[in-house]
Amino acid sequence: xxxxxxxxxxxxxxxxxxxxxxxxxxxxxxxxxxxxxxxxxxxxxxxxxxxxxxxxxxxxxxxxxxxxxxxxxxxxxxxxxxxxxxxxxxxxxxxxxxxxxxxxxx
Amino acid sequence: xxxxxxxxxxxxxxxxxxxxxxxxxxxxxxxxxxxxxxxxxxxxxxxxxxxxxxxxxxxxxxxxxxxxxxxxxxxxxxxxxxxxxxxxxxxxxxxxxxxxxxxxxxxxxxxxxxxxxxxxxxxxxxxxxxxxxxxxxxxxxxxxxxxxxxxxxxxxxxxxxxxxxxxxxxxxxxxxxxxxxxxxxxxx
Numbered sequence: 001x002x003x004x005x006x007x008x009x010x011x012x013x014x015x016x017x018x019x020x021x022x023x024x025x026x027x028x029x030x031x032x033x034x035x036x037x038x039x040x041x042x043x044x045x046x047x048x049x050x051x052x053x054x055x056x057x058x059x060x061x062x063x064x065x066x067x068x069x070x071x072x073x074x075x076x077x078x079x080x081x082x083x084x085x086x087x088x089x090x091x092x093x094x095x096x097x098x099x100x101x102x103x104x105x106x
Numbered sequence: 107x108x109x110x111x112x113x114x115x116x117x118x119x120x121x122x123x124x125x126x127x128x129x130x131x132x133x134x135x136x137x138x139x140x141x142x143x144x145x146x147x148x149x150x151x152x153x154x155x156x157x158x159x160x161x162x163x164x165x166x167x168x169x170x171x172x173x174x175x176x177x178x179x180x181x182x183x184x185x186x187x188x189x190x191x192x193x194x195x196x197x198x199x200x201x202x203x204x205x206x207x208x209x210x211x212x213x214x215x216x217x218x219x220x221x222x223x224x225x226x227x228x229x230x231x232x233x234x235x236x237x238x239x240x241x242x243x244x245x246x247x248x249x250x251x252x253x254x255x256x257x258x259x260x261x262x263x264x265x266x267x268x269x270x271x272x273x274x275x276x277x278x279x280x281x282x283x284x285x286x287x288x289x290x291x292x293x294x
Contacts, residue, residue: 025273029247031254056289060279063229064248071134075148079134082152083127086159087119 015039020050028057121162125170126155132171133178136252136260139245140182150185154178175259225288232282240275243268 015023015036020043026032027040044051133154137147157177158165165173233241233249246257247268258265283289 025276026269029254029272031269052290056280056283057276059225060229060276060283061248063226064233064244065251066226067230067233068249068251069138071131071138072144072148075134075144076130079130079148079151079155080127083122083130083155086155087122 015043017043017047017050020044020047021053024050024054024057028054028061118159118162121165121167122159125165125167126158126162126174129171129174132252132256133174135250136175136178136246137182139242139250140179140260150178150182153181153185157181171256172259175256176262179260179262224286225283228283228286228288229279232279235282236275236278240271240278243271244275244279247272 020027020040023032023036023040027037032040044054130151133151134147137150137154138144141147141150154174154177158174161177233244236244242261243257246252246260247254252260254265254268257268261268263271280289284291
């Protein structure tokens with residue numbers, strides 16, 4: 001599945017407030033095409049109200065990114081070991097592993 | 107094992123090492139988002155690895171992450187059919203996150219720290235208050251950093267649905283920030 005970048009209507013170098021609000025989320029996520037991104041950026045520099053709105057959503061995204069918890073290293077080690085054990089089973093018994101044969105996770 | 111069969115299994119093992127093992131971290135992050143619990147996430151990824159291994163011969167090598175996320179999602183659906191509902195994150199976890207965040211803000215003023223911590227607290231509460239379909243997409247895209255397409259694969263929804271849910275979820279969270287007096291009310 002691929003993501004098609006969003007493209008705004010019109011050929012002006014600067015988008016309108018309404019156009020910017022329609023694509024602001026995609027723009028902040030990096031999912032707009034280059035032309036649209038440039039038009040939005042131009043508008044955000046010139047329009048204080050839209051610029052503030054974009055800043056709020058950027059702060060929200062930053063706060064959400066800070067919510068990410070580090071992965072449990074021990075889980076990763078166990079999963080790597082499990083992956084390795086899957087590829088070793090052919091050598092041991094010549095058959096494909098089944099759910100019943102899977103070692104339990106800690 | 108016969109030589110031909112051994113050769114096939116070696117090919118499968120190589121494909122598994124090439125396409126699956128590098129995605130372990132992403133799988134664990136997405137599993138954590140879908141299950142809400144680290145222990146469940148590990149079990150889910152383990153089941154996913156097993157299914158991926160058993161079907162690696164039928165995988166064409168294109169878009170391994172999308173393929174694995176589809177397996178993960180289907181595995182999770184099957185597991186949920188025979189298991190209890192997900193428990194919600196507890197309040198202590200929010201406080202721990204805030205404490206950890208405050209500890210990384212060296213160089214800021216005390217007022218800035220308080221406002222930053224309050225901002226994060228409101229965002230955390232707003233995220234946990236969202237309906238599950240909105241919370242999942244925000245967690246996958248904004249917290250775990252998946253692309254729209256990857257989130258769509260993990261949730262079995264079109265990309266347009268990911269975008270619309272994100273837009274609505276963020277609007278709701280923005281309203282919570284405005285209600286808390288941390289940002290201006292939207293005037294557009």
